[in-house]
Amino acid sequence: MTNQFNRNYHTHCYLCKHAKGTIEEYVLEAIQKGFKAIGFSDHAPMKFLQHRSLRMDEQDYPIYLKELKQAIVKYYEYILIYKSLEIEYFDNLHNRYEKLLDELDYLILGQHYILDEGKLKSVYKIKTLKELTIYKTTIIKAMRTKYFKILAHPDIFLINQGELKKEIIDLCKEIILVAKQENVLLEINANGYRKKKHEENGKLYNVYPREEFWRLVKELNAKAIISADAHHPKHLTDEAIYQAQKLSIDLSIEVEEELVLD
Numbered sequence: 001m002t003n004q005f006n007r008n009y010h011t012h013c014y015l016c017k018h019a020k021g022t023i024e025e026y027v028l029e030a031i032q033k034g035f036k037a038i039g040f041s042d043h044a045p046m047k048f049l050q051h052r053s054l055r056m057d058e059q060d061y062p063i064y065l066k067e068l069k070q071a072i073v074k075y076y077e078y079i080l081i082y083k084s085l086e087i088e089y090f091d092n093l094h095n096r097y098e099k100l101l102d103e104l105d106y107l108i109l110g111q112h113y114i115l116d117e118g119k120l121k122s123v124y125k126i127k128t129l130k131e132l133t134i135y136k137t138t139i140i141k142a143m144r145t146k147y148f149k150i151l152a153h154p155d156i157f158l159i160n161q162g163e164l165k166k167e168i169i170d171l172c173k174e175i176i177l178v179a180k181q182e183n184v185l186l187e188i189n190a191n192g193y194r195k196k197k198h199e200e201n202g203k204l205y206n207v208y209p210r211e212e213f214w215r216l217v218k219e220l221n222a223k224a225i226i227s228a229d230a231h232h233p234k235h236l237t238d239e240a241i242y243q244a245q246k247l248s249i250d251l252s253i254e255v256e257e258e259l260v261l262d
Contacts, residue, residue: 004245004257005226005228005241006034006035006037006257007036007037007038007258008030008035008038008039008227008228008236009037009038009039009041009082009084009106009108009150009227009259010039010041010086010108010150010152010228010229010230011026011039011040011041011230012040012041012042012043012229012230012231013026013040013042013064015042015056015064016056017054017055017056018054018231019230019231019232020231020232020233021232021233022067023040023067023068023071024070024071024074025233026040026230026233026236027071027075027079027081029233029234029236030079030236031075031078031079033236033237035236036079036080037079037080037081037082037258037259038080038082038236039081039082039083039084039105040064040068040082040084041084041086042055042056042085043056043085043087043110044085044086044087044088045057045060045061046087046088049088049113068081082106082259082261083104083105084105084106084107084108085107085108086107086108086109086110086152087100087107087110088109088110088111088112088113089109089111089138089139089141089145089147090115091141097145097147098147101147106149106150106259106261107148108149108150108187109139109142109147109151109184110152110153111123111135111138111139111142111156111157112124112156114131114134114135114138115138116131116134123135123157123159124159124160126159127160127161129167129168132157132161133171135171136171136174136175139151139178140174140175140178143179143182143184144182149185149259149261150184150259151175151184151185151186151187152187152189152227152229153189153191153192153208153209154175154186154213155172155208155209155213155214156189156207156208158208158212159198159207159208160198160200161200161205162201162205163201163203164210169212172212172213173216173220176213176216176220177220177222179222179223180220180221180222180223183223185223185225185256186222186224186225187224187226187227187229188224188225188226188244188248188253188255189227189244190226190227190228190229190238190240190241190243191229191230191231191235191240192206192207192209192240193206193239193243193244194235194238194240209244209247211247211251214247214248214251214253215251217251217253218251218252218253221254223254223255223256224248224253224254224255225255225256225259226241226245226255227244228240228241
């Protein structure tokens with residue numbers, strides 16, 4: 001299969017503490033591989049999540065912006081470089097999102113936590129229909145704010161599910177339909193292929209992408225984008241990208257190659 005993947009809008013660097021590679025190292029790798037654009041989207045610093053997950057510190061955010069600006073100036077003749085963050089949505093942070101959008105080119109919605117009765121819970125641990133519904137409701141609220149261009153790994157909430165029951169399929173459809181209405185791109189996240197599969201009732205499942213979800217994306221004619229979710233420069237063109245492409249081709253999903261910014 002020919003690799004047409006030459007733009008990546010979901011890229012992490014050393015500042016998030018769980019990725020390797022500087023911004024310049026990613027840019028040089030992208031140029032070498034013939035990329036037309038690269039968007040950096042490190043995990044946004046959020047003090048109340050700092051003790052729960054590895055992410056950028058508040059004091060590192062100015063460094064992030066400075067290094068991005070330096071790369072944009074240095075390599076503008078060779079590649080388009082975009083400034084972004086991957087960030088969770090919470091109802092009380094509207095001023096934060098609006099301020100970030102004044103500084104950045106776009107935001108990626110990456111919901112790694114839900115609020116259940118006032119308590120934070122990782123999406124990697126949600127299992128019940130109630131928890132899955134909270135994720136769905138949160139994601140829909142977020143997309144309707146129009147702050148976000150891409151919904152990262154939208155199927156991540158299925159991570160502990162085996163065969164999907166009708167009520168879970170219905171939650172997936174709600175997310176997909178609102179993404180379609182709000183013109184938010186659903187991300188086929190290649191990083192899921194780099195992770196170990198999980199087992200339910202003797203059957204192995206990808207943590208994500210979940211094929212059942214993406215069949216619904218095709219059925220409902222929503223738009224998607226393939227992202228490396230790169231945590232190392234080599235992830236820009238590794239085998240996981242080919243697997244993500246194969247999924248989109250096998251299911252005939254409409255994939256956007258370029259992110260349109262207002």
